[in-house]
Amino acid sequence: MAKVSEIYGSMVFNEHTMQERLPSATYKQLMKTIKQGEPLNLEVANVVAHAMKEWAIEKGATHFTHWFQPLSGITSEKHDSFIEPMSDGRAIMSFSGKELIQGEPDASSFPSGGLRATFEARGYTAWDPTSYAFIKDEVLCIPTAFCSYTGEALDKKTPLLRSMKAIEVEANRVLGLFGEEPQRIVTTVGSEQEYFLISEKDFEQRMDLIMTGRTLFGHAPCKGQELEEHYFGAIRPTVNEFMKELDDELWALGVSAKTKHNEVAPAQHELAPIFTNANRAIDENLLTMEKMKLLASHYGLVCLQHEKPFEGINGSGKHNNWSISAGKKNLLDPGESPMENLRFLVFLTGVIQAVDEYQELLRMTVASAGNDHRLGANEAPPAIVSIFLGDELGAIVDALISDTEYESADRVSMDLGVDVLPSFLIDNTDRNRTSPFAFTGNKFEFRMPGSSVNLSDCNMVLNTAMAKSLKEFADEMDGKTGATFEHAAIAYIKKTLRDHQRIIFNGNGYSDEWPIEAEKRGLANNRTTADALPCFVAPKSIALFEEFGVLSETEVRSRYEVKLEKYNKLINIEAKTMMSMVRRTILPAINDFAGDIASNMISIREVAPEADLHNQKNRLQKLLDGTNEINVHLATLDAAHKKAKTIEDQQERANVSAYEVIPAMEKLRAVVDEMEVEVGSERWPYPTYNDILFYC
Ligand code: ADP
Numbered sequence: 021m022a023k024v025s026e027i028y029g030s031m032v033f034n035e036h037t038m039q040e041r042l043p044s045a046t047y048k049q050l051m052k053t054i055k056q057g058e059p060l061n062l063e064v065a066n067v068v069a070h071a072m073k074e075w076a077i078e079k080g081a082t083h084f085t086h087w088f089q090p091l092s093g094i095t096s097e098k099h100d101s102f103i104e105p106m107s108d109g110r111a112i113m114s115f116s117g118k119e120l121i122q123g124e125p126d127a128s129s130f131p132s133g134g135l136r137a138t139f140e141a142r143g144y145t146a147w148d149p150t151s152y153a154f155i156k157d158e159v160l161c162i163p164t165a166f167c168s169y170t171g172e173a174l175d176k177k178t179p180l181l182r183s184m185k186a187i188e189v190e191a192n193r194v195l196g197l198f199g200e201e202p203q204r205i206v207t208t209v210g211s212e213q214e215y216f217l218i219s220e221k222d223f224e225q226r227m228d229l230i231m232t233g234r235t236l237f238g239h240a241p242c243k244g245q246e247l248e249e250h251y252f253g254a255i256r257p258t259v260n261e262f263m264k265e266l267d268d269e270l271w272a273l274g275v276s277a278k279t280k281h282n283e284v285a286p287a288q289h290e291l292a293p294i295f296t297n298a299n300r301a302i303d304e305n306l307l308t309m310e311k312m313k314l315l316a317s318h319y320g321l322v323c324l325q326h327e328k329p330f331e332g333i334n335g336s337g338k339h340n341n342w343s344i345s346a347g348k349k350n351l352l353d354p355g356e357s358p359m360e361n362l363r364f365l366v367f368l369t370g371v372i373q374a375v376d377e378y379q380e381l382l383r384m385t386v387a388s389a390g391n392d393h394r395l396g397a398n399e400a401p402p403a404i405v406s407i408f409l410g411d412e413l414g415a416i417v418d419a420l421i422s423d424t425e426y427e428s429a430d431r432v433s434m435d436l437g438v439d440v441l442p443s444f445l446i447d448n449t450d451r452n453r454t455s456p457f458a459f460t461g462n463k464f465e466f467r468m469p470g471s472s473v474n475l476s477d478c479n480m481v482l483n484t485a486m487a488k489s490l491k492e493f494a495d496e497m498d499g500k501t502g503a504t505f506e507h508a509a510i511a512y513i514k515k516t517l518r519d520h521q522r523i524i525f526n527g528n529g530y531s532d533e534w535p536i537e538a539e540k541r542g543l544a545n546n547r548t549t550a551d552a553l554p555c556f557v558a559p560k561s562i563a564l565f566e567e568f569g570v571l572s573e574t575e576v577r578s579r580y581e582v583k584l585e586k587y588n589k590l591i592n593i594e595a596k597t598m599m600s601m602v603r604r605t606i607l608p609a610i611n612d613f614a615g616d617i618a619s620n621m622i623s624i625r626e627v628a629p630e631a632d633l634h635n636q637k638n639r640l641q642k643l644l645d646g647t648n649e650i651n652v653h654l655a656t657l658d659a660a661h662k663k664a665k666t667i668e669d670q671q672e673r674a675n676v677s678a679y680e681v682i683p684a685m686e687k688l689r690a691v692v693d694e695m696e697v698e699v700g701s702e703r704w705p706y707p708t709y710n711d712i713l714f715y716c
Pocket residue numbers: 208209210211212279292293294295296339341342343344350462463465
């Protein structure tokens with residue numbers, strides 16, 4: 021087997037390959053585009069395209085595709101071969117700069133939230149040179165943005181890139197106050213991807229998993245996660261083989277898969293890469309998810325990326341570790357000197373202000389039918405956004421807020437005048453796992469995103485909200501220098517922290533007291549997707565996006581529509597699947613089992629007329645009662661589902677989905693799950709949690 025260092029990045033047209041393959045003038049020009057965002061002319065693009073094609077063909081590629089992220093969140097691709105027929109019957113392989121820069125997929129079938137009427141279906145994809153092209157399954161994939169001909173973004177990437185630009189501009193203004201030259205500033209992301217692996221043969225027998233990605237029924241297994249043996253436990257041999265192949269494939273694609281381990285729930289695992297710039301990190305995460313699904317099939321496994329495939333055991337999240345870097349500097353790193361600390365405090369305060377001001381918007385970005393089962397359950401952070409700072413930093417912030425002296429853990433009291441700002445050590449060990457937004461040493465970890473989400477939305481909001489905090493600071497400090505600046509900055513920090521103090525919460529986010537306390541503090545608690553989405557189109561949100569050129573009002577509204585529609589469609593599919601499973605499989609199975617008992621009773625009576633059959637009778641009665649109850653709840657669900665379907669307005673429909681359809685589904689499920697443990701295992705039509713989660 022080839023060495024890892026040889027495999028790593030071998031399928032990526034990365035900087036190293038560019039330098040090797042491009043004439044030096046072209047390379048320099050392209051670097052200016054990549055690093056400084058300079059426009060690229062067609063001449064340069066032609067040279068790059070040619071080199072890319074030659075490289076790709078050597079690696080066995082026959083096709084190319086513009087790889088993009090429509091509003092569905094998953095990636096899309098349409099493959100075109102390099103082939104160009106000649107008049108003499110032969111063919112050459114060609115790929116032009118124009119084909120590299122721009123593509124024209126038939127866009128009519130992608131969600132657009134009304135932005136692009138079907139008759140005006142044209143949209144175009146535009147090369148994003150800041151994320152490397154790569155080869156996947158003999159196809160040269162070119163990461164692209166996807167827009168309509170009128171210029172509106174139809175994808176997840178475009179607004180993310182716009183938000184990264186916004187934060188770069190404002191962060192540079194702030195750094196300028198600290199005497200720094202303008203520089204390339206990017207937000208960094210490291211995403212921890214959780215997933216389940218189950219056996220294909222169990223998957224294939226469950227219509228709910230096939231149709232909805234989660235189990236709509238299933239009694240809790242005899243053993244759950246209470247023994248806490250799975251987390252970091254020895255990995256099943258087949259799973260281990262899968263993980264090895266996954267690593268190899270990802271490394272070849274330049275994805276720095278770093279950590280892999282078993283998660284808390286049985287059959288649950290996690291993969292974390294090393295962080296990189298947000299744009300690339302999200303592309304990498306999408307590739308990772310795709311590869312996971314594909315490679316699982318090599319081992320007779322299915323990779324479930326739903327947020328809550330199984331009730332009663334942990335669901336899957338995707339922690340979004342986020343920071344801002346300027347060159348080699350991490351701006352959320354406290355640093356050693358007083359001035360570095362002041363800069364850190366400015367950025368920290370900016371984050372606290374951003375997350376408090378736009379808490380609902382942040383919550384909105386992770387709202388989905390799947391994640392609703394996770395947020396607030398005892399495994400994931402609640403639907404309330406709050407920030408955890410840890411003991412040391414928490415104490416410093418407290419001291420700033422109350423204008424008192426900071427006393428470090430070892431009781432050395434320090435004056436918070438700027439000259440002697442403590443060069444504090446961040447306690448990295450005290451991590452509050454219940455917090456949705458936690459400071460972890462030199463970055464924040466946003467823990468609300470669900471496993472299937474495209475992280476572009478939450479990073480777009482984080483970046484834009486942060487750009488606003490930084491802008492306000494820079495505006496206020498305009499023209500101030502030296503000691504005047506330092507004193508003004510400290511005063512600003514203190515005031516801003518005081519104004520946004522309510523968002524800081526170091527306690528247990530899972531406790532029953534927290535929602536009550538949070539309400540007192542005026543923090544939002546949008547429990548369902550239906551409650552969370554309207555904030556997207558609130559005037560305050562639209563104003564934010566427009567101020568920084570991240571999304572226009574039209575774009576915001578279309579995205580809101582797409583999210584609503586997706587939610588409504590998913591709930592519709594779930595309700596239909598559930599009713600079909602009950603009517604066509606579960607009720608007949610219970611009936612058959614009841615029939616078995618009744619015939620057995622007759623047979624026993626024949627040979628033993630005096631036999632005591634009261635146990636059989638009780639069991640039979642239980643089954644009949646259960647069947648009745650199921651029918652009652654089925655009727656309620658049917659009515660709620662029909663009602664939802666007739667509602668034109670998507671928000672109203674979502675409200676009915678959340679507050680009528682889903683509760684009816686939960687009630688129906690509860691009775692069916694009770695029946696599951698009453699019916700003989702041969703008669704139960706579906707693999708149970710015991711079967712699915714504890715395979716070998
Ligand atoms: P844990 O499971 O304790 O949360 P992991 O090591 O699994 O920690 O994941 C931490 C993630 O944070 C990794 O993907 C890591 O690369 C990422 N990370 C570290 N530093 C930064 C940073 N400055 N910006 C963004 N992500 C970061």
